[in-house]
Structures are given as structure tokens and as C-alpha cells.
Amino acid sequence: MSSPFDFSDFYSFLQQRGLGDLQQQFSTGIAAALNRPDGNLPRWLASLQLIPEVQARRVQLDCDAITAVAGDDGASAEVEAGLLGLSPWRKGPFRLGGILIDSEWRSCMKWERVAPHLAALKGRLILDVGCGNGYYLFRMAGSGAEAVIGIDPSLLFLAQFTAVQRFVGQKNVFMLPIGFEEMPTDLEVFDTVFSMGVFYHRRSPFDFLKSLKMLLRKGGELVLETLVIEGDHRQVLVPPGRYARMSNVWFIPSVEAMLLWLEKAGFSDARAVDLCPTTIHEQRSTRWMPGESFDCCLDRNNPALTIEGLPAPLRAVFIARRP
Secondary structure, rough: OOOOOOOHHHHHHHHOOOHHHHHHHHHHHHHHHHOOOOOOHHHHHHHHHHOOOOOOOOOOOOOEEEEOOOOOOOOOOHHHHHOOOOOOOOOOOOEEOOEOOOOOHHHHHHHHHHHHHHOOOOOOEEEEEOOOOHHHHHHHHHHOOOOOEEEEHHHHHHHHHHHHHHHHHOOOEEEEEHHHHHHOOOOOOEEEEEEEEEEHHOOHHHHHHHHHOOOOEEEEEEEEEEEOOOOOOOOEEEEOEEEEEEEEOOOOHHHHHHHHHHOOOOOOEEEEEEEEOOOOOOOOOOOOOOOOHHHEEOOOOOEEEEEHHHHHOEEEEEEEEOO
């Protein structure tokens, strides 16, 4: 079975941007990712075969559900089976050829909290670290970005992104199946770098922040969304085991501690622009993500606590600038 994943447009973009010398590094990382053993990959590839390229007559990226209206606005049962075969869909929603992909996360709610505080994205070169299936990449493109690059090592997310692109066909949106460690260092080219839902998974928070800074041009903007706890600048939660059933959560700072960390990492003008608890309205099980979801992560007798007895998830959005 030939690979449905094509990165030629991305390599052409690198050449046009004067970054052609990075192609070898990116292609090596991408090849390694695609060659990683994954027993689910044949099933995902088979699902992608059911989804043809669609000549959409209308594409809308600046709305809650990324939308592509096909010629008859009705996709076949085979296409729907192909999309369902790429479950679980964590981020969304998408409305593709009349099929609503009602994802686990109503990601539009987070975007509504983030977008009003951003510098205008029109004409900007953007990187999204830990982009998932690309929902936010398309929202950024819908806000007028020149080009948007997302990185995430999950091959399922790459397959979902590929399926969405067959409907929306955005030539300035790219997703690379690489981790943050595979990114070239000290690029200093991005106008905006997003990192949403990633920070608490990093073992070395200061190294991560400093690396994010070195991807930005001078004056560029960091948008960081992460879990926080209540308290002053001395408060940081280090979960002794799992947190909300997640095994890889290392540090959850208070808002004041996070602002101090950003300052110590070399950012300026750091500010918290949003604080919001996660709810079962925003994250829940659906037909497209039928497994256990957020409600199973909370103490059933006290929803202010996780199932492990720790403070329930509270999320904050921070914006800072590279001086």
C-alpha cells in the first residue's frame, strides 16, 4: 500500500522561505516517524483509502466546526466509515461533506478563549507544538496566517489531518509527525508559537520554555495554554502518580509561578489572559470518541477533585513576547 502522506508541499515551502537547508533534518525525522512500528497503522491507512480527494465548493475555517461543503453536501456511507475508522477524534469539531465529526473536545471553546487576546495572525508564520489532528492549525489559517506548521508525533493525528485536508485542501497548512525534540533548534523565524496542552507533559519545563523562545523571531509571540493550580508564586503541584488518569504529568504551577517561570526563561510582557476549569460540556465522550472521557477523571463525590484526590483541572492561557 503506497503512503498517503505527502510532504512535498512543505519542502517546497521551505525552499521558498529560504530554509531549504533544513529539509534533510525534517525529512529524516519524518521518515523515522513513519517507520516506527504501530500495529494500528494498517487499519488507519485502510480507512484513508475510503476517503477520496473532494472538490469542495465552500470551505469555512473561521467557525466552530471546520467546514467543507461538497458538491451535493452529502458524503457516502463509505466515506463516513473511513472517518469513523480514524477514531478516536480528540479535537474538533469538523463538518466534512455533510458529516459532523463531534470530537471529544469542543476545541472551538478553547479557541474562543484564546483568539481575542492574540496579536493579529494575518500574514504571520506560525508553529503549533503538539498540534493534535490540526484543528487549531485550520483556525489559525482562517485568521489569515501566511503559513501554519504543526508538529505532533502521533500517526493517528497525521491520518486524521490527512483526511481533513482531502476536504479542505489548505495549501498553507502543514502537519509533521515529529516530536519537539526533532525540531531544528534556534530557528528564530516564527512570528507566533503556540503550545497548548503540552507544557505539563514536559519533564524539564525551563528547557522547554527556552527552546520555544529560540524558535521565535525577536518580538515574536508565545501562546501557552496549560494546567495550573491555585496559589501564589511558590505553589507548584508535582503529582505523585497519575493526574486525572494521565500518567505523564510532571509540573502544574500556579498562575503566578508560571509568570515567574516565563520571565526567568527570558520572555517579556508575560501575562495570563484566561483562567477556566475544564467541564464535561467541553470534554466528553461522543460517537467519535466512545471511550472514557473527562467525567471519569473526577471524584464522583467531589468534582472539585480528580479521581486521585488532587485539585480538578484548571487551565490558563499565557501570552509572552521574545524581547
